[in-house]
Amino acid sequence: MRRLFVWIHRYVGLAMALFLIIEGVTGSLLAFRGDLSALLDPSLVAAKPSPDARRLELAELAERSEALMPHATAAYFFRLRDDQAIVRMAPRTDPATGKPYPEDAGVIVLDPWTGRELGRSPYSGYTQGFVANIMPFVNDLHTSLAMGQTGLWILAILAILWTIDCFAGFYLTLPVTLEKFWARWKPAWLVKWRGGFYRVNFDLHRASGLWLWAMLFIFAWSSVCLVDSFGVFEKVMAALFDVRPIEEQVAGFASPRKDEGPMKLDWRAAQARGRELAAEQAKAGGFRLLEPKGLTSLRYARTYNYIVETDRPFPADKELTVFFDGDDGSFLAAMGTSTGHSGETLTAWLRALHMARDPVDYLPYRIFVCVLGLIVVMLSVTGVYVWWKKRKARRLRGRRGDTRAAPATREAIS
Structure with a gap:
């Protein structure tokens, strides 16, 4: 059994090393994505014109973006900072051809107080200028290896392997025998700083993995x-916890419908209807509505959703999302409510911890996530170094005719 786990940890670790280095570095940067984006490209950040200035309504921003990009329609809002409004645009249908306009609509960034255009970029590419592209590329690299759908498949496989490897690595730190278990296991938690370079690398790899094992597993799972392309997460969670099937959650508002032209509710009517439905949900749930965060046009389903921040405590999502018909305004569904399903609560925690969202969206936790990303890089580098040194030693023993295996305890993290 131990030989099997040594093999898994060795070769799975080697296969993942480069990718985990990429994910660790980019994840550390993304912990402060909004701040770094503003620092690198300040032209995309607006200054509040006056202390009492009123932010434009979401419907006004959507109308403004469509006026600036007449061949596109506003789809949804990104929410990174309060001093910019980032609107994802989708191409309109050309009445002459019946097909979408060929332009890559992309995203447009507006001043949230005046509606002035701050910048735009095609969705399939980046803006002009190297510095302005750094954080968009970092995000692309982290979420898809900058390889589109192929990158998503690769990351899905790597995430599953990383989760498995967490258990393999932990098992290999355990003593071979139960005799004097704690005394034998204690050195695995320590770093012998006065040892040689190899010893320090080995101890750092093993001890860091133990001390941070819970968080490493959380980020792996x-x-x-976040990137499951095989349905593994849903199947495992459904087997272990009480989970509402995804089909049940999206039934009634996610199915494609026939395109019959523009939806009957325009942006202002949709915003008013969204407010009304959100207020009904708040009254029924006994919570207060705070600031509106998003208004999304799901044209393929002829549906809108309205997103508003609430004062609800976790695990209920701080943001309430109501879905309603884009033609008659009829209520379809509400998401982000506390359902009582343990699997959904656990999933909410996993997403929050990975993405530094409510209830852990605080500077100390973001710093921790940044440091954890760098530790993932360190674990990958030290793991490869330990493997290389042991491989070199095995080859040297082979040339000398020494076929004796290394002690099992020293193969623990090879």
């Missing part, structure tokens, strides 16, 4: 949740 939440990675499966």
Whole structure:
């Protein structure tokens, strides 16, 4: 059994090393994505014109973006900072051809107080200028290896392997025998700083993995949740916890419908209807509505959703999302409510911890996530170094005719 786990940890670790280095570095940067984006490209950040200035309504921003990009329609809002409004645009249908306009609509960034355009970029590419592209590329690299759908498949496989490897690595730190268990296991938690370079690397790899094992596992399994292309996360969670099937959650508002032209509710009517439905949900749930965060046009389903911040405590999502018909305004569904399903609560925690969202969206936790990303890089580098040194030693013993295996305890993290 131990030989099997040594093999898994050795070769799975080697296969993942480069990718985990990429994910660790980019994840550390993304912990402060909004701040770094503003620092690198300040032209995309607006200054509040006066202390009492009123932010434009979401419907006004959507109308403004469509006026600036007449061949596109506003789809949804990104929410990174309060001093910019980032609107994802989708191409309109050309009445002459019946097909979408060929332009890559992309995203447009507006001043949230005046509606002035701050910048735009095609969705399939980046803006002009190297510095302005750094954080968009970092995000692309982290979420898809900058390889589109192929990168998503690769990351899905790696996330599953990383989760498995967490258990293999932990098992290999355990003593071979139960005799004097704690005394034998204690050195695995320590770093012998006065040892040689190899010893320090070995101890750093093993001890860091133990001390941070819970968070490493959380980030590995939440990675499966975020990029799962195989349905593994949903199947495992359904087997272990009480989970409402995804089909039940999206029934009634996610199915494609026939395109019959523009929806009857325009942006202002949709915003008013969204407010009304959100207020009904708040009254029924006994919570207060705070600031509106998003208004999304799901044209393929002829549906809108309205997103508003609430004062609800976790695990209920701080943001309430109501879905309603884009033609008659009829209520379809509400998401982000506390359902009582343990699997959904756990999934909410996994997403929150991985993405530094409510209830852990605080500077100390973001710093921790940044440091954890760098530790993932260190674990990958030290793991490869330990493997290389042991491989070199095995080859040297082979040339000398010494076929004796290394002690099992020293193969623990090879």
